[in-house]
Amino acid sequence: MKRESFFFYLFFKPHSSMSNESLGLCILLLYTSPLCCFANFSQAKELVYKIKEGLPSGTLIGSMGSDLHLDLSLDPHVLFNLPQKMPSDQYVTLNSTTGQLFTSGNEIDRETLCPDSSEYNQGCVLSLDVFVLPQQYFQLVKVKILVEDVNDNRPRFPTGEIRVSVPENTQVNARFAVEQSATDPDLGFHGVQTYWLVNDFGLTPFLIVTDELDRERREEYVTDIIAEDGGLPPLLGTATLRIIITDVNDNCPQFTESQVNVTLYGNTTKGEHLSRLHAFDPDQGANAVISYAYSDRVPREARALFHLDRITGVIKLAGQINTATGKFYKLTVLANGPGCVPAVATVTVHVIRVASGPPVITPRYIAAEKDGVVTMKESEPPFSPIAFFTVSNTDQRGQGTECLLEGSGPFRLTPYKRLKNEYLLETTEPLDHEQRQDYELTVVLRNPRGLAIKTFVKILVLDENDNSPVFKQSLYEVSVEENNPPNSFLTQLQATDQDSEARGEVIYTLGSDAPSIFLLERLTGVLTVSTSLDREEKQTYRFMVRAVDRGTPRRESIATVVITVLDRNDNSPRFINKDFTFFVPENFPGFGEIGVLSVTDADAGENGWVALSIVNGSDIFVIDAGRGALRARTPLDREQQGTYHLWIEAVDGGEPSLSCLTVVTVLLLDVNDNPPVVLFPQSNQSYMLVLPSTLPGTSITEVYAVDKDTGMNAVIAYSIIKRKGGVPGSFDIDPDTGNITLKRELSDRGLYSLLVKVSDHGQPEPLHSTVLVNLFVNETVSNESYIQKRPGREDLFPCQPLLIALSVTCLGLFCIVVTLTAYICCKKLKKWRKCQMKRLEVEMPLKVNGDDADRKRTEISNI
The missing domain is CATH 2.60.40.60 (Cadherins)
Structure with a gap:
């Protein structure tokens, strides 16, 4: 074992007596060649990779083996080691054998990883230290992963409602800044780029006064401010903008x-x-x-x-x-x-x-009262008592004194149950805070002397949650083209509540039947769709939306949203089959319907209208552009061409149009329209010499015929339908092959004529042809005594002797010319015999049997 391959791991465990600085687990690596180790550390390499945030788990970041130019096939023992307990551990995984870095199960979120990034400092780096082992390859690799920003955060306003105060005497075109601007954790172009109001647009969060203001006419304006970032597709953030007109x-x-x-x-x-x-x-x-x-x-x-x-x-x-x-x-x-x-x-x-x-009027209040001000709920029923008024110190026991109520409103003042000087103030109708919030009434006592005593009563109507939110429309019909970008704006719902304070604030929610792809902003009512819609998957969405106030108990109203997905030409026509094959009998009538090509297009309207045409320019066939019926201009003959291949194109009516192709094969089925054609013998005048010594069973010759049709229409059968000369039944023919054989010994010499019928097996009526086969039985054609008159076609038919007999009978009636007739006949007989000798030159048959046949040809040629 080589010295350079040794290395050791020594572990030191700290004791309680050790100082705080020395606490921990110390790992010491001792190498036999420490200088080499330190040299590798001093030459640590750096690799830089760039990825986008939010990549799924298992995405390849980079391959360190190839980037470090290590040939892992030469030494499979090379290992890559990622130190444990590093902050970056949770985001990446390392393949120790290949050096490939992958994203882990923890998603890399740039905003979480680098919360201090800003427009001026957009860099976000994930740093790793990777060791390459064993010792001969040992090196420290510094890996930097640059995390790029993606548009995964929508702009957000600090509050759901932004209040801006504008003096009512503000000049037109004056600008007011919206201080509570939206923020977006994304950077650069993915950050906030544009602000706009519903039905308006602007590049900066400024309000511009477009008309004269008057607080006494309208105290506030409520709309929605929308912040849009620069991503593709852009994301939106919304807030309610309440513009308060301040008084001057x-x-x-x-x-x-x-x-x-x-x-x-x-x-x-x-x-x-x-x-x-x-x-x-x-x-x-x-x-x-x-x-x-x-x-x-x-x-x-x-x-x-x-x-x-x-x-x-x-x-x-x-x-x-x-x-x-x-x-x-x-x-x-x-x-x-x-x-x-x-x-x-x-x-x-x-x-x-x-x-x-x-006189003195003394009020006694029944309703809640403080400092002469009465408060009543708007839900109080009619004829609710407010106060009793007692009149005292009247002259003449109150005679001529009257107590009246002045002021407008649903109130009345009446004497109470026939009691003198007692009056009851009560309501006559339910109060409505939304119509009027306070009333000022005056109770006036007048006596006959014209004295008027007045007492003032102020009534405040307290608001209750007695009004439900009301949608501006009960039905919202929205049209949107398919293939829209995600988070597309659809519409804004608007509902109002006449109640005050929290009782009049409206929150929007989707009904339980709303698909999850639709999003509704709770405060602004902005409806968006989170995904791209496909009309071919679903054309119409219908669901409920609710507007709920914040009163107690809460009240709500319901509206219906119908979203119609408009068609775009995003689907090509499609034939129901990949290719078509039609079988048609030949001689099919011209412009008869050969077949129908069915084609569909998932789009609608003109985008789904399909026209068909023949691409390869055939003049024989035509096709209905709309219905797809294929026809031939003229009857087709299978014997000329049995198969046709056509390319058919389907084009829709969209702009731009889409198309598809299919191949159509037209196969012509055979019809028995051709009789057999005899190729041998070549003519009815052909002869073949047959020796009298030919043995029975010998093949003499054959009849050969063909039929242009196919199948059973081309199967040929041979038969002898007429015989002339010699002993009947001397020759026979094979019905399948047409081979003629000698059936019995030949005793008579002379000319044998066979009329052969060649017939096919066609349906419904077989077709046939005939041929005359002449067999001359003799040793040689030079022996005159055996040459007979060549059979004519009249000898084959029984009607010819009768005509001769009739002719002779007619001639016998003319006795005057009997002698002349005999003389003429003698002359013609001599002439006929001379012609008969000349006709001994017979055409040679194309097929004879054996060596005798060669000898016979030689003998005949020498005559």
């Missing part, structure tokens, strides 16, 4: 009544309420503060006698009036507002001399 002092106080008359008995007690002036200012806060004061024209005596509360506008009797004489006072009251000209009201006090004290 652009209105001045005004009295509800500029002339007030008060009747006062001379014996009215000190401190009695005489009247209450009311002025209002449409402004808000400090701009609406009103103070009441007497004009400088009011005498000091009147000011001292009638006290005016500068805050409430209530006038009280502050002194003792003169009861001896009647008198009237004219008081000028000013309503002062900041920076405004005072409003003026005149109060005329008529003092009436009386012998006894004035």
